[in-house]
Amino acid sequence: MSHPSYARRAFLAASAAFLSLTLAGTAATPAAGEPVLFGVSGPLTGQNAQYGAQWKAGFDLALEEINAKGGVLGRPLAYVFEDSQSDPRQSVAIAQKFVNDPRIAIELGDFSSPASMAASPIYQRAGLVQLGFTNSHPDFTKGGDFIWSPSISQADSQPLLADLAIKTLGLKKVAVLHLNTDWGRTSKDVFVKAAAERGAQVVATEGYQPDEKDFRSTLVRVRDAKPDGIVLISYYADGALIAGQVRATGIDLPLVAVGSVYSPKFIELGGAQVNGVLTNTTFFPEEPRAEVQNFVKRFRAKYNREPDAFNVYAYDAVVLTAAAINAAGKTDRRAIRDALYKIKDVPSVVFGKATFDPQSRRVIGVRSVDLVVRDGKWAVWDGKKTVAAATR
């Protein structure tokens, strides 16, 4: 397989064009020479294709910036994106392909846990770092010392959500709707524990399938449990669907959702019904921090749309990758792994400053902003109690 992939060719062309542009204009020393490659295993087709497309947007933006500032080790950084459809059968083959390709310095992905974790043994055995930047499965990094994840740990972020729902909003009896996947289930378990510690009672938990669209019956069950608030552990598409059906079921309760609903799409898909939904997110474009403002400005300029959480995760993952390669001082795979233990306070849109915990190989500590949907826009929540769905 000596052909360069479509994605790679497109990217190389783009970076070459960018190179010539910056050469002409500014004084920065752009990267030159043979590119340093990272491999990406992720969905470009199939059920999860949208997330692969969002990753690409995040990667490309980060690379543009990194390569304009000299790349890594003075060489441009680039990637090879292999479509796995988030299918373990294909992610395993891709893993073999990457570990055998000496140009690949580090690997990012896959998207879903079954696909990522099926590939982990291959990366671990071959000694190529697998940076599963969306893999929050609690056992993911237990795959070995080459398996790392800068994804937000649910053990960190769910207590913050519980703080918002229970301490700030004062809910006493909550109902939890969660995606019935490894992520949703893990998050729910942590949330239920955190809620109990804060003195609230979880009166109902309902797990739903990712391809579910009708929630009316589930919501009647929730209503019958007589909660005083509903917590959603959802992604934006299903979160918007649920919020849209809450009113049709005659429920007037506050809705608090986990940060992964943060997306302009949540409002597009939810319409007026998501007004009043609260969330706490690690990323909000209007946050004044320099990393956030820089990212948001450049993202809007390049793509002419609003970034969302998955764009940010991908962007941050590339920044981390570049930092690790630079710290390693060479493209040797083992040296890059060792560098991950050493790099400290890498600028990050999500974490502010990212540092890996050497034991868990995850980034610890997470901060968040409380947001509310007001008049069809995400806004920082001013602490005023709102009743979701009843505000209109």
Place this chain on the structure above:
Amino acid sequence: MPSLASWFDHTLNGLIIGNVYALLAVGLALIFGVSNLINFAHGSVYTVGAFIGWAAITYFKTPLPVTLLLVIGGSALLGMAIERIGLRPLANSPRIAPLLATIGISFVLDQLVQLLAGPDPRALPSPLPPWRLQIGGGTIGALDLLIAGIGLVSTGALFGFLRYTRLGWAVRASAQDRDAAQQMGVNIHAVNQAVFAIASALGGLSGLLVGMYYNNISPAMSFQATLKGVVAVVIGGVGNVPGAIAGSLLLGLTESWGVALFGTPYRNLFAFLLLIAILVWRPNGLFGKGRALAPEPLTGTFIAPSKPVVLPRWLWPAVIALLVVLPWLVQPLQQASYVLTTLTNAWLYALLALSLTLVAGTVGLISLGHAGLLAVGAYASALLAIDLGLPVPLAVLFAGFATAALGTLLVYPAFRLRGHYVSIATLGIGEIVALVILNWESLTRGPIGITGVPALALAGTPLDAGPGFYWFALAALLALALLQSRLLRTHLGRVFRAVRDDDVAARSYGVVPNRYKALAFAFGGFAAGIAGGLTAHLYSYINHETFTSQISILAITIVILGGLGNVAGAVIGAVALIGLPELFRVTAEYRMLIYGVTLLLLVRFRPQGLLGTV
């Protein structure tokens, strides 16, 4: 236990969602009634319809009536094109070929939509007034009424059309007896095309309305739509349009009541249990006449006999020798282990295909739920190795036996069915297996899945994903393939084929078909269980999403491509269908599109499979 008021709300909600399924089911029932075909592309037409409407509203700001007309017209044209390009050329090929063609068409359409509109879900706001009517604890809106209205009107119009117009008579005549209708001067092709146009127009329209209902459309929504539509059709009685509506409502009610009683994760479980119950007790559907299945015109002709390709005898030892030494041959290549992993995958799928080709090809039970057997094998082997500490090869072996037993038991209710009914029943059984795995947490660990499945090791030596695993999988495949091809040449093999070709004749010679079907399923289940077990130890992590119904579809595609019942064909089909998407990697996003087109071309020009039916 919910209160009476809540029961009322649950019932209303069931009717509302059933209303949504009905629009899909009517189109499917129509095509099924006339062409005897499960149209797997129906969900894709539904998706295309939604996106036509979305494009019209977004780019041309069309008002609702114009949007509806555009969607109806566009979807009807698409339906005619599907009939003309995808199905008409297959009129004289085995009846299984059009089924495969609709799967290929659905691949192509879904990928086209995704390439044109992007994979992101899109909002499709409803232009109807936002008033809502309070009923019980809940409300219904204008769109609910519009959907119900369109469902009823289209059913009424279809009923009138079928009963009182000349074309309608022709449609019904073609459904009853194609050849006789043709002899009476009916232009079968025109009838088929008209049916596809009407059914697709309804499908596209339902895509638009359902998209507006949820304010959410995405290229990935087609498979679920087909699945729910097919279940609703079968409940109501295949080919029975008013029955399809009643079946849809009943499906909606079952789901809603299932949620009410047991909670959200059980929703689909009840839908599929209802499907199996209906198929076992009233295979003609709730509203069909009589309890016994009408003799299907396709029984016995479902799988057309063809002359299998005879390969020279010296070829097999040579190919096997080549495969055995392959790891050494590819050693110098940079991508040696990538090639070996891809081939290992192919061997695992070939094992699955061996199982399916015996069950589907030799005995004639076209199973669309074989991923369920894979999952049973994988969980059995993983749990035996982890919880009981069995050595991995032994765990895989026991997983094979467990799958043989459990698989036969699960599919037993489907043995009395024939033709398409078997396919639908097994499709449901496959889904039930996945849902039981999701919900039986104390055994399977639910959605968290099983981590740390030990790797395959032989006498203490780990066989990693490289040559070791390759040889082990190849050895298992060769052993079972040789056994199966011996079996087909014995008396038992002939009895299997007799059961497939004419179950009445077989019975009159003292053969009890169910026993032989069970025997075939046991043998096939063993091979599938071994494949599942090996897969679990290769991946090291499995959960309920590892073995999706897409894998069942892939398995049947492999089998048909290789030639039904053909052992060598199953292996060649697996290598082709696992290898092709890897070869097409260079084309990135276009990969699955090219795969779909390739599949269509293969069905078109080689419907009996590469090596022919045995």
